[in-house]
Amino acid sequence: MADPLNAVLDALDAGRNAALTRLMEILEIPSISTDPAYQGDCARAAEWCAAALKAIGFDASVRPTTGQPMVVGHARLDAGADAPHLLFYGHYDVQPPDPLDQWQTPPFAPCIREDGANGQAVVARGASDDKGQFMTFLEACRAWRDVHGRLPVSVTVLIEGEEECGSPSLTPFLEANRGELKRDFALVCDTGQWDAATPAITTMLRGLCTSEVVITGPSRDLHSGMYGGPAQNPIRVLVQILGALHDEHGAVQIPGFYDDVRLPGSEQRDQWKALEFDAPDFLRRVGLETPAGEAGHSALEQLWSRPTAEFNGIIGGYTGPGTKTVIPSKASAKLTFRLVPNQNPDKIAVGFKAFVDSRLPADCAVEYLGESGSPAVGFDVSAPIFEAAAQALEEEWGKPAVFMGCGGSIPIVESFQSQLGMETLLIGFALDDDQIHSPNEKYSLTSFHKGARSWARVLAKLADHNVL
Amino acid sequence: MADPLNAVLDALDAGRNAALTRLMEILEIPSISTDPAYQGDCARAAEWCAAALKAIGFDASVRPTTGQPMVVGHARLDAGADAPHLLFYGHYDVQPPDPLDQWQTPPFAPCIREDGANGQAVVARGASDDKGQFMTFLEACRAWRDVHGRLPVSVTVLIEGEEECGSPSLTPFLEANRGELKRDFALVCDTGQWDAATPAITTMLRGLCTSEVVITGPSRDLHSGMYGGPAQNPIRVLVQILGALHDEHGAVQIPGFYDDVRLPGSEQRDQWKALEFDAPDFLRRVGLETPAGEAGHSALEQLWSRPTAEFNGIIGGYTGPGTKTVIPSKASAKLTFRLVPNQNPDKIAVGFKAFVDSRLPADCAVEYLGESGSPAVGFDVSAPIFEAAAQALEEEWGKPAVFMGCGGSIPIVESFQSQLGMETLLIGFALDDDQIHSPNEKYSLTSFHKGARSWARVLAKLADHNVL
Secondary structure, eight states: OOHHHHHHHHHHHTHHHHHHHHHHHTTTSOBBOOOOOGGGHHHHHHHHHHHHHHHTTTTEEEEESSSSSSEEEEOGGOOTTOOEEEEEEEEEEEEESSSSSGGGSTSSSEEEEEOOOGGGGETTIIIIIIIIHHHHHHHHHHHHHHHHSSSSSEEEEEEOGGGGGTTTTHHHHHHHHHHOOOOOEEEEEOOSSSBBTTTTTEEEEEEEEEEEEEEEEEOEEEEHHHTTBBBOOOOHHHHHHHHHHHHTOOOOOOOOTTTTTTOOOOHHHHHHTTOOHHHHHHHHHHTOOSOSSOOOOOOHHHHHHEEEEEEEEEEEEEEEOSSSOOOOOOOEEEEEEEEOOOOHHHHHHHHHHHHHTTTOTOOOEEEEEEEEOOOOOOOTSSSSSHHHHHHHHHHHHHOOOEEEESSSSHHHHHHHHHHHOEEEEEEEEEEEEEESSSOOEEEEHHHHHHHHHHHHHHHHHTTGGGGG | OOOHHHHHHHHHTTTHHHHHHHHHHHTTSSOOTTOGGGGGHHHHHHHHHHHHHHHHOOOOEOOOOSSSEEEEEEOOGOOOTTSSSEEEEOOOOOOOOOGGOOOOOOOOOOOEEGGGOOOOESSSSSSSIIIIIIHHHHHHHHHHHHHHOOOOEEEEEESSGGGTOOTTHHHHHHHHHHEEEEEEEEOOOOOOOSSSOOEEEEEEEEEEEEEEEEEESSSSSHHHHHBBEEEEOHHHHHHHHHHTOOOOOOOOOSSTTTOOOOOOOHHHHHHHTTTOOOOHHHHHHOOOSOOOOOSHHHHHHHTTSSSSEEEEEEEOOOOOOSOOOOOEHHHHHHHHHHHETTTOOOHHHHHHHHHHHHHHHHHHEEEEEEEEEEEEEOTTSSSSSHHHHHHHHHHHHSSSOOEESSSSOOHHHHHHHHHHHHEEEEOOOBOOSSSSTTTTTTTEHHHHHHHHHHHHHHHHTTGGGGOO
């Protein structure tokens, strides 16, 4: 008997056009979750997803929430009751397409265009984030079913409709349906490749700790001539305190800030080093050139494995046109700390407050608003599933998969871990220039096709009990 | 023959009620210069002033400008062509009365109310700033005319109608009429007493240098997760640079910032020390207590004779409710430097720019906007006119007059000096709690009456050629 996988890959090659037609269908539905005007379209997208799952043999249904509905489908019995069982997560909702006048073609009229070195791409809102991506997985499942009548593993699919508006229904939904959704491992297809030729598995996501600090000086705004000198100025206090938050080497000066940082393993660091990441090129695309993070760490480390303190906003006093000779009563700043594995967001928040409190001069008061946090996620890449998935990707792309970090957070991954005790394998085929959340979003046809082939291979590898 | 001054003072005592009636008349006119709806009222106020001057023998006229009209009156020949010749300046325009709902009586229906330890006061917009104050001078002139048929000195009166909206017509008007307005000395009645019992002459006004600094980092706003670490954050750059502007003792760190500061004389400093200024009490009224200016200088010195760097406004990034994980492209701050005599605003601006430029990290750009400046004014109080005026005030109030500084600026004084080469004697009778620019503005009837008596005495002293 021929390798069962080869027949599946052949089927995917033969079915490229039909797969693209299916993708175009879902891309035509303007499922903008944040805008109530598109509620009907979100419901329609959910129905479409449920029908697509049913068409490939899933027991699927649309599940109402207080917001946009969820879609859940099970192909549990396909592979036998004792086969490894995976939960695949995607989302059918999309960002609003504004600004509309910057789209070269209408955002919900998907079309194919040339995409330079990447060949062709499909252009539409949601093409990459996340409709094109989750459809790679569904197409892989379809091919397995079409060729062999069954999947090599048991699969549950969860497709959310609120990812672009903060997933308000997700936590209660996971809680209410944990028996149905807690599986051996989660698969998420919402990340990118290292580059157009190199596949990647995202194995670290930074966590977050947010705070807003408000300094109050005088009880009212004062005339800066009649009071300037003896009167304390809260902007001066704020800039002096925040100006001391980093030293001249970019290191955060909160005592104990780095104490709990778990360093990536030497193998991991060697792999990153071998990537020869072109930091000046990465930064030049946004008008910069020199990495400004902690000295002594590469730009990739600054982005993936080092915590940061970022100022997101600052305001105080008169900010209109011209001059106003005022000493304001208040000044404030919003910060986010990006955290790495093993750091505790609460501990960081406490450390920041102690840092500010200890520098507060006489007559000033300080308030802290909007504190929230979530820890970083870092997977143990020595687990066999990462090795197996990396092998599958290398077999498809002809290059080793990169174990990447990610500077941002993907809340669903943290929810799976903290709520369901389930780890996640993050594989995605997006490219840096996919313009997600921006006009003219696109998804390379290569990403779409080789993505589906990659998932077909990964499913085959995961059928082996030993990798889970 | 009895002392001619005593008869004038007796006439002022006898005419208190009539004088108050005249003040109420001009207070009824809502001469709000900044609001075009009140242009007719400004014209009416100007006509009222011209008529009031004519009624006491001045050759007076309303003089059109491109804005509100000026009033000019001459009583030149009264005292003989070779008598000392003084220019008195006041303004008939007032601030808008908003917020109206905080007035206990309508702002343009002047009325008398009890004013605690100060006796009675007249309440109306403009009662203190500046109608009540300039009327003290006109009442003194009226009494001299009524009793002796002439003033003891030659007087030109200039009453402006745009002081509360930046005096846009003043510079061209001074230029076009310098022959008519340049006199031996200027008198301005727009300042305050040291306290309700102690007269004062203001002999120092701080100057001003304004700047706005704009730092640009990335070419667009960035996601703080996807770029935080390697991407330079312009808020971080701004707070680090501005946080270094003062040292821990409150001293400004711009190289050379204090080089040109002319210290007040030891006599002046001794007088200020003797005032036993209650800095904690002054600061407690605005919710503070501890002087926050340069260590080693008293609060009065910090306010009157030391330069400052004040932050008037700061803005950057996301400042709405909640959190936005952004690294902004730009961040900016507005500053004013208050200057003391002998400091050059241009030199201070250059020093500030060098301070920022030298601290600018890689990949950041800086722009400076809205630069303007005017030097401080400091009079040589050893000139005989100050001694003579101080003596006149002491004779009226029974206490030595304080030679005060002022933390703010009075642009007309600088204009008289730089445009007409004319020094100014700043005498006023306002009290700290007059609520100028605020609801329920008032002017003590004691300020009004003893103010007029004070001017009657000052005019007598200035008749002596030797003091000018």
